[in-house]
Amino acid sequence: MAVMLKDTTLEKIRRAMKCYPDKRSACMSALRIAQLDDPENRLTEQAFRHIADLLDMTPVSLHEMAKFYTMYNLEPVGKYHIQVCANISCSLLGAEHIIRHIERILNIKVGETTQDNKFTLSTVECLGSCGTAPMMQINQEYYEDLTEDKVGSILDSLE
Ligand code: FES
Numbered sequence: 001m002a003v004m005l006k007d008t009t010l011e012k013i014r015r016a017m018k019c020y021p022d023k024r025s026a027c028m029s030a031l032r033i034a035q036l037d038d039p040e041n042r043l044t045e046q047a048f049r050h051i052a053d054l055l056d057m058t059p060v061s062l063h064e065m066a067k068f069y070t071m072y073n074l075e076p077v078g079k080y081h082i083q084v085c086a087n088i089s090c091s092l093l094g095a096e097h098i099i100r101h102i103e104r105i106l107n108i109k110v111g112e113t114t115q116d117n118k119f120t121l122s123t124v125e126c127l128g129s130c131g132t133a134p135m136m137q138i139n140q141e142y143y144e145d146l147t148e149d150k151v152g153s154i155l156d157s158l159e
Pocket of ligand 1: 126
């Protein structure tokens with residue numbers, strides 16, 4: 001089989017597999033590791049095939065799981081993937097204003113990436129931080145109790 005994932009990525013996945021009683025149980029961790037190590041921050045068809053081979057699963061079952069969770073990217077995203085929660089608590093506390101504000105600042109719409117490939121903007125369902133709504137996730141970090149001013153500062157701080 002041709003090498004599809006980097007050796008360092010494979011080593012991380014093999015380490016993760018040791019934390020689970022059954023290798024298939026490591027599927028979500030394996031997908032996350034592969035995505036984090038991908039230069040475009042996404043899961044490729046080659047990654048699905050390679051991980052399926054490692055875990056004795058089918059690429060289709062991994063792909064279906066990845067489609068269900070917004071934490072997995074099936075398309076390339078920018079260096080910073082902004083995911084704004086648009087579910088009920090965040091909506092009631094102004095998520096729509098936050099989304100429109102980010103669109104204005106970055107000159108993109110939801111689902112788009114800036115021309116310099118720095119930011120991708122998405123909306124997602126509840127991220128489990130309803131008590132600090134409105135909120136967003138950028139890559140692995142949560143940003144909470146958002147205001148338009150706060151969002152501007154956060155985006156300015158990202159290099
Ligand atoms: S509704 Fe936004 S984090 Fe739960």
